[in-house]
Amino acid sequence: xxxxKSPGHRRFSSFVxxxxxxxxxxxxxxxxxxxxxxxxxxxxxxxxxxxGSDATDATMSTEPTGTDGATDTDTDTDGGTAPTTxxxxxxxxxxFVSPSDDDVAALQGALIDAADGDTVCMAAGxxxxxxxxxxxxxxxxxxxxxxxxxxxxxxxxxxxxNGIKISGDGVTVKSFTVKETPGDGIRGDDVADITxxxxxxxxxxxxxxxxxxxxxxxxxxxxVVIRNSRVIGARDAGIYVGQSTNIxxxxxxxxxxxxxxxxxxxxxxxxxxxxxxxNTAGILIFNLPGLPVQDGKHTLCYENIVExxxxxxxxxxxxxxxAVPPGVGFMxxxxxxxxxxxxxxxxxxxxxxxxxxxxxxxGLEPADDPNFDQYAEGNYIHDNSFEDNGAMPAxxxxxxxxxxxxxxxxxxxxxxDAMAMDPALVNCLWQNGDADYLNFDLxxxxxxxxxxxxxxxxxxxxLPELPAG
Numbered sequence: 001x002x003x004x005k006s007p008g009h010r011r012f013s014s015f016v017x018x019x020x021x022x023x024x025x026x027x028x029x030x031x032x033x034x035x036x037x038x039x040x041x042x043x044x045x046x047x048x049x050x051x052g053s054d055a056t057d058a059t060m061s062t063e064p065t066g067t068d069g070a071t072d073t074d075t076d077t078d079g080g081t082a083p084t085t086x087x088x089x090x091x092x093x094x095x096f097v098s099p100s101d102d103d104v105a106a107l108q109g110a111l112i113d114a115a116d117g118d119t120v121c122m123a124a125g126x127x128x129x130x131x132x133x134x135x136x137x138x139x140x141x142x143x144x145x146x147x148x149x150x151x152x153x154x155x156x157x158x159x160x161x162n163g164i165k166i167s168g169d170g171v172t173v174k175s176f177t178v179k180e181t182p183g184d185g186i187r188g189d190d191v192a193d194i195t196x197x198x199x200x201x202x203x204x205x206x207x208x209x210x211x212x213x214x215x216x217x218x219x220x221x222x223x224v225v226i227r228n229s230r231v232i233g234a235r236d237a238g239i240y241v242g243q244s245t246n247i248x249x250x251x252x253x254x255x256x257x258x259x260x261x262x263x264x265x266x267x268x269x270x271x272x273x274x275x276x277x278x279n280t281a282g283i284l285i286f287n288l289p290g291l292p293v294q295d296g297k298h299t300l301c302y303e304n305i306v307e308x309x310x311x312x313x314x315x316x317x318x319x320x321x322x323a324v325p326p327g328v329g330f331m332x333x334x335x336x337x338x339x340x341x342x343x344x345x346x347x348x349x350x351x352x353x354x355x356x357x358x359x360x361x362x363g364l365e366p367a368d369d370p371n372f373d374q375y376a377e378g379n380y381i382h383d384n385s386f387e388d389n390g391a392m393p394a395x396x397x398x399x400x401x402x403x404x405x406x407x408x409x410x411x412x413x414x415x416x417d418a419m420a421m422d423p424a425l426v427n428c429l430w431q432n433g434d435a436d437y438l439n440f441d442l443x444x445x446x447x448x449x450x451x452x453x454x455x456x457x458x459x460x461x462x463l464p465e466l467p468a469g
Contacts, residue, residue, distance in 0.1 A: 093121035093143075103127040114140055122176060124149040132160020138168045144176030147198050147230075155180035162187045162217075163201075166194060173199055180204070184217040185231070193223035203233030206256060207314040211235045215257070220293070222246050230254070235314055236321050237262035237284070241269065243293035248466050249274065258315045259284045259324065260306075265291050269299040270466040280313040280321075281328040282306035282348065287335045288320055289358065289369035299338045300463040306330060308347040323363035325350050325394035334358040337378040339463045344385045350397050351405050352389035352435065355379055355427050357413040361442060362396060375415045380460040381408065382430035400440045407435035410456070413443035428458040 089096045095110040095118065107127060110120050117139045124145040129152055135142065142164075144150025154163050163181035164173065166188040172195040178185045185201030188194045201215035215231030218224045219242040230253045231238030238257035241247050247269035253276075254260035260276030262284040263269045276282035283306055285299050306329040315322035324331060327350030332338055334357055345352040358367055358374040367374060390405035401409055410427055418425055429437060439450045 090121055092119055094118040095120045096123065097121070097127075098123040099125040099127050104129055104131055104133075108133055111135055111137075111140070111142070116140070119143060121145075122150045126151040126153050128156065129154050129163075130156045130158055132157070132162050133164045135164065135166045135171055136168050139170035140168060141172045141174060142176075143172075143174045146175055147177055147200050150176040152176060152178045153180060154178065154182070157182055163212075165189075166191060169193055171195070172197060175199070177202060178215075181212045182210075183212050184214040185212060185234075186215070187217040188219070188221055190220040191218070192221065194218050194221055195225040196227070196229050197225070198228045200230040200232070201234070201238075202231070205233065207312050208233070209235060209314060209316070214238070214240045215254075216240060217242075219243055224248070227251050231260075232256050234258065235316070236319065238279070239274075240264065241266055243291060243296075246466065255279060256311065258311075258313055258321050260309065262286060262321070263296070263299045264288060265293050265296040267296050267298055268466065271299060271301040271304065272465075273303045275305045275307075277305075277308050278311050279309045280311045280315075280326050281324045281331055282309040282345075283329070284321070284324070284331050284333070285335045285338050286320065286331075286333045287358070287373070288333075289367040289372035289374075294372060296335055297337045298463055299335070300465060301330070301338070301340045302342045305344045306346075306348070306352075307344065310347075310349045318365065320364060325397050327351070327392070327394050329353060329389060332356070332376050332379055334372075334374050334376055335379070336373075336376065337380075337460075337463075339380045339382075339460070341380075341383045341462075344387075345389060345407070346385070346387035348389045349391050350389075350393040351401070351409050352386045352407040353381055353384075354397070354409040354411075355381075356409075356411040357443070359411070359413065359442060362411075373415075375413060375418075376411075376427065377415065377418070377425040378460060379427045380430070380462070381428070382432065382459070384432050384435070386432060386435035400442060400446055401438055406438040406451070408432070408437045410437075410439045411442040412439040412448075412450075423458065424460075426458055427456060428460050429453065429456045430459050 097106050097110050100106050114120055114137050116137050119141040122144045161183040163178045164186045169192040174197045177200040179202050196216050203211035211233050213236040215234050215238045216226055217240050221244045224241050224244050224247045226239055226249045228251050234257040237259040238254040239261045242264040244266045245268050249271045250273055252274045255278040258280045260279040260282045264286045287296050310327045313326055327348050329345040329348040329352040332355045355376050357376055360366055386407040389407045393403055393405040397405055437453055441448045
């Protein structure tokens with residue numbers, strides 16, 4: 001059946017299809033642990049050792065694939081027998097899955113049987129899943145009844161590193177919630193045209209090291225869209241895009257994470273109309289050393305509300321995100337030619353925007369990468385609204401910037417090998433209302449701090465927006 005689209009709609013409950021599908025399912029579940037360690041993958045900046053995903057070793061036994069004794073079946077159009085459900089199947093669904101006594105078998109079985117371009121629909125209700133669910137076909141849509149009606153609960157997961165792992169191109173996940181994964185919520189590695197739409201990833205415990213590292217984790221990908229979605233409680237970044245290109249992150253909500261949104265070692269991102277609050281930091285634009293893709297740039301952030309990001313940092317010690325002080329609105333780290341405009345930035349107790357080089361003095365591990373450019377240059381921050389930032393800065397910012405701290409902080413570090421006074425390398429400020437500013441001269445030993453706006457009052461060419469998708 002795999003690869004062939006049967007006429008009519010396919011329905012799944014707790015039964016496992018006989019024959020090739022049953023065999024394929026058992027093989028799939030047996031392979032989920034493997035070398036994929038979710039938030040401990042080498043491509044991540046947070047290679048944080050062992051966490052919840054450590055329990056997902058490949059030596060764990062797989063879920064049995066027998067039937068549950070139910071007898072309510074109908075005859076499938078391909079000659080097999082499939083159970084019926086009482087649910088109405090939407091007309092545009094190629095397969096329909098309802099909660100059952102064996103949700104792993106039902107859902108993974110539908111995804112194994114799916115052909116390229118299929119839509120697999122999930123009914124309202126809670127699916128109890130103890131293993132990673134994988135999507136490997138291209139142009140597939142996995143869709144729930146609504147974000148707060150279809151729930152994928154991974155609280156009993158003991159096999160596989162992530163909640164959902166995507167390896168097919170052109171995949172869309174839509175209108176459901178993922179809860180309590182020990183690793184990343186939904187992950188896509190080296191894929192093209194991946195879309196997260198109206199999806200929530202949540203961990204109920206507040207500031208818990210037992211939460212997964214990332215809600216959404218597309219990495220090494222091109223054509224990433226994350227929209228109308230929500231992440232709550234990630235111990236690294238709620239919405240993360242790493243080492244990727246052509247990215248759109250719009251109309252999302254992120255709170256109670258360490259970082260609300262993080263764009264890392266990526267080029268060509270538009271981040272717009274998001275609301276980040278009650279995180280340690282609202283939005284991060286990072287370049288980190290030691291990763292296969294470097295020199296990320298050209299992230300455009302506009303019309304975001306970045307407010308009250310004052311949560312404790314519960315990131316794993318030694319990771320880059322663990323060095324972010326609580327109370328930061330935006331942070332640009334070692335990234336060039338990014339643009340922040342028309343954002344509302346308020347109530348962040350350490351600072352509204354901080355632009356810094358990659359430096360051990362701010363708590364980061366040594367770069368140890370001769371090809372890494374540690375300096376943040378050519379960034380453009382303009383036409384933003386600042387209010388009530390910097391009232392009670394956290395360490396180490398309090399020690400270098402004083403209290404209260406300015407709305408906008410630069411570390412003053414310049415590349416000694418760059419052409420002196422090159423206008424393209426200046427981090428420019430323009431028309432940010434009454435926002436105050438401090439260059440705290442980190443690389444000069446804090447000797448020549450300056451609040452003089454004149455050297456940074458300038459303009460750069462604005463970045464193009466990505467298509468709406």
